[in-house]
Amino acid sequence: MRRVYNAAYALLEEQGINSIPIKVREIAEKLGIKVKVTDLGSEVSGVLLLDDNDPIIGVSNLEGPERQRFSIAHEIAHYRLHSKDVDVDQKMFVDKKNMKVMFRKQDFSQREFRREREANAFAAALLMPEQNLFEDVKAVYNDNPNLTDEKLIYELASLYEVSGLAMSYRLSNLGFV
Ligand SMILES: [Zn+2]
Numbered sequence: 817m818r819r820v821y822n823a824a825y826a827l828l829e830e831q832g833i834n835s836i837p838i839k840v841r842e843i844a845e846k847l848g849i850k851v852k853v854t855d856l857g858s859e860v861s862g863v864l865l866l867d868d869n870d871p872i873i874g875v876s877n878l879e880g881p882e883r884q885r886f887s888i889a890h891e892i893a894h895y896r897l898h899s900k901d902v903d904v905d906q907k908m909f910v911d912k913k914n915m916k917v918m919f920r921k922q923d924f925s926q927r928e929f930r931r932e933r934e935a936n937a938f939a940a941a942l943l944m945p946e947q948n949l950f951e952d953v954k955a956v957y958n959d960n961p962n963l964t965d966e967k968l969i970y971e972l973a974s975l976y977e978v979s980g981l982a983m984s985y986r987l988s989n990l991g992f993v
Pocket residue numbers: 890894909910911931932935
């Protein structure tokens with residue numbers, strides 16, 4: 817996933833962004849992607865529509881702001897990493913709320929599985945960049961690191977405007993927990 821993380825950091829650098837919380841909607845708009853919070857039904861959390869030169873990200877109005885931010889970051893990942901695959905003639909990415917359900921489906925191909933994992937990793941890196949997180953973990957936990965303390969995980973999560981779950985996965989992936 818290092819390649820994917822680096823792609824996220826490259827995008828932040830490209831746009832000169834280094835402060836928290838990451839303004840993910842602005843990132844999309846600077847890439848020329850319109851973002852709409854809209855009714856996507858009860859099962860879909862986010863979509864990326866690649867219509868000619870007018871890409872659109874749709875996020876569900878039923879989700880909370882943290883989930884919406886993650887969905888926007890996830891769709892930016894599809895745009896940056898997957899929309900220009902020469903062997904892919906895909907005009908639309910649709911993300912369901914419960915991806916685990918999708919993963920069990922037989923028709924969920926190996927490539928789609930990989931792409932979803934990459935989009936989630938990219939989104940996590942974009943919203944919770946390693947460098948910021950290392951500094952903030954040090955600041956929040958002081959000299960008494962207790963990374964199983966949920967209160968502290970939520971404190972970090974609210975700093976980054978991500979869900980507690982997303983933060984705790986990220987801390988775990990970076991080897992903090
Ligand atoms: Zn996806």
